[in-house]
Amino acid sequence: MILPQPQSLFLCITAFLLSAPTSTLADTHNNKPPSLENACTVLSTALPGLVTFPNTTLYALENTYWSTRQSALGPACFVTPKTTAHVSNTLKILTSLRQPFSVKGGGHAAFPGASNSDANGVTIDLFRLTTLSISSDRKTVSVGPGNRWINVSTALDEAGLAVVGGRVADVGVGGLILGGGISYFSGARGWACDNVRNYEVVLSSGKVVNASPSTNPDLYWALRGGAGTNFGIVTRFDLVSFEQGPLWYRSQIFPGALNATIIPIFQNLTVKGLPLDREAHTYFVMTHIPALGGFIVLSDQFRSTPLPPSPQTIPPVFQPFNPIPTIFNSTIVANISTISKAIDAPYGFSQLWLNTAVSATSAALLSDFVPLYESYANTLIAKANGTEITPYLIFQPIPTNILQAMQVNGGNTLGLTPSDGPLVIVQLAVTWADSSINEFVVQEAKSLLGKIEALAKKRKLYNGFVYMNYAEPSQDVLGSYGKENLARLRKVARKYDPQGVLQKLWRGYFKLDG
Structure with missing residues (x-):
């Protein structure tokens, strides 16, 4: 009998994890996780070239955060998906292995662990997801979560457009929108979360869904300030755009x-x-x-x-x-990009x-x-x-x-x-x-x-x-939204993540249960 080599073994198990139905993946949360060397090795096999390990130049660059309280941590590895499918595969692997993880967009949060893991976890760095496209009618801008607001404002300045987005150049797109999003344009248009037409979201199961006023409207509501950490990883924001000069x-x-x-x-x-x-x-x-x-x-x-x-x-x-x-x-x-750079930190x-x-x-x-x-x-x-x-x-x-x-x-x-x-x-x-x-x-x-x-x-x-x-993190952010909204957020989370996988595994930022 010829035993498979370790690389082949990883490929076989990874293929099973990625092809398994949601119910099979969910069942693994109640059983002993697969006997694999570690999640980072599995990820690097499934996503070659997209996983970085400690003591490398790229790892040091990815472990750079605005607040040194965050960069003082260091995950077991960073995984850097290029596509929504990569994000889906990453979540399937991590949840099946019951591997704690964090997600980094712009890395502009202040407190340690907000968007970084320690050595016992994996950090998903979205910096490669930099979609930025303007619709033909100029009324929608589709933006990937790997963008900083300076990327968005620079492109839109050239087009004579704007969105309700961040004021500071280096802030990441995703965190600002999902937490609310104060903007130069809030007086007439509300906060950034009030100006999203649609979210593309990878759920804990790996399933990709959209959330808008007409599609999964409960999830759409929850993502308008309820933090993606409770519902899924947003891989695209379709934002309301409007004509705007300096x-x-x-x-x-x-x-x-x-x-x-x-x-x-x-x-x-x-x-x-x-x-x-x-x-x-x-x-x-x-x-x-x-x-x-x-x-x-x-x-x-x-x-x-x-x-x-x-x-x-x-x-x-x-x-x-x-x-x-x-x-x-x-x-x-x-223009907006000039001003946002002037007030950058x-x-x-x-x-x-x-x-x-x-x-x-x-x-x-x-x-x-x-x-x-x-x-x-x-x-x-x-x-x-x-x-x-x-x-x-x-x-x-x-x-x-x-x-x-x-x-x-x-x-x-x-x-x-x-x-x-x-x-x-x-x-x-x-x-x-x-x-x-x-x-x-x-x-x-x-x-x-x-x-x-x-x-x-x-x-x-x-x-x-x-x-x-x-x-x-000591502040009860979601509780401050009121008992009714907190209960409604929990109901939405149970619907889209019935096993409570994200509550258990996604470390950082503000969770419904701790």
């Missing part, structure tokens, strides 16, 4: 001491100004920059269409900022994000967050002991016009309605160089967020919505 953009930096003047202007913009000018967009940032004298306030302001007659002509909605003395004041008219640092949502009806509440933030920032700076650290307090508006726009096509999963608004996302962000203080930074940020939430609750101005794309 944007008007003003960036202003003010002395931090003027926060008491600027916050009421921002608050009034959120409540009254932005709903009257749906093409306008802004946010408030407070941070500490030693080169600028300490605490400063940044206000970035954008307007899409129609453009002012010249860059120096300030749209009426933003004119309340004009009399305030600035440290820096720059106004340009430029560098790699090479540890990153942290946390957030909550409060009512926008009280400027006093927002102002009272500032001394809490300043005390916390000084504590972090002292702990950093001369190493680079930048703590941020960020206010991102959700005015009533955005809440209204979120209701299209049956609404998204976020649980927000016009009656909730207007709201402000209060975001804490930190960028720092010394990894030895990681845990200290995380705990201090959690403490500050607790104080912010307690103050908002005391004044009956707390909403509690948590924006997934700015959250830490």
